[in-house]
Amino acid sequence: MLLYSISKAAEKTSISSYTLRYYEKIGLLPPPKRKNSGRRFYTETDIQFMLxxxxxxxxxxxxxxxxEFVKDGCILEKINSDVKSAQLSPSINKRIEILTKHLEKMEIKKRELEEVISTTKGKLDTYYSILKEEVENK
Structure with missing residues (x-):
């Protein structure tokens, strides 16, 4: 089994070592396995979870x-390990609620970004028109 130091995990995931330690501190990442020296090491499964x-x-x-979303672990793994779907319903419902709320927020941000894009395109059109007139008037 391939094991990664925190610096290698950071490199593979593009998440800083500081952030990985912070995620561990707040419980977002489970405590990593440690070598006898006390140094953290991560498995490929850990890397996938970080990603x-x-x-x-x-x-x-x-x-x-x-x-909140990841608190109950990997639902797909639980389904594959013969956990009854009825037992997973509360977790699934919670995830649906979280994702629905998050999707609504992303839709709002998308509309805001579309407005900014439209404004930017308008500015570009204006600037191109000014340059075009300048060339035509020479």
Whole structure:
């Protein structure tokens, strides 16, 4: 099994070592395995989980919501390990609620960004027109 130091994990995930330690401190990441020397080490599964956290964070999801989202562990793994879906319903419903709320926030940000893009395009059109007139008037 391939093991990664915190610096290698940071490199693989593009999440700083400081941030990984912080995520561990706030409970977002489970405590890592440690070598006899006390140094943290991470497995490929840990790396994949870090990348998942990163993807949620990149969508603008708050750390609080991410923590709530991942608190119950990997639902797909539980389904594959014969946990009855009825037992998972509360976790699934909670995740649906979190994602629905987050999607609404992203839709608002998308509309705001579309307005900024439109304004920027308008400015560019204005500047191109000014330059075009300048060339035509020479």
């Amino acid at each position: 998942f956290l990163k993807s949620l964070k990149e969508t603008g999801m708050s750390l609080e919501d991410i923590n």
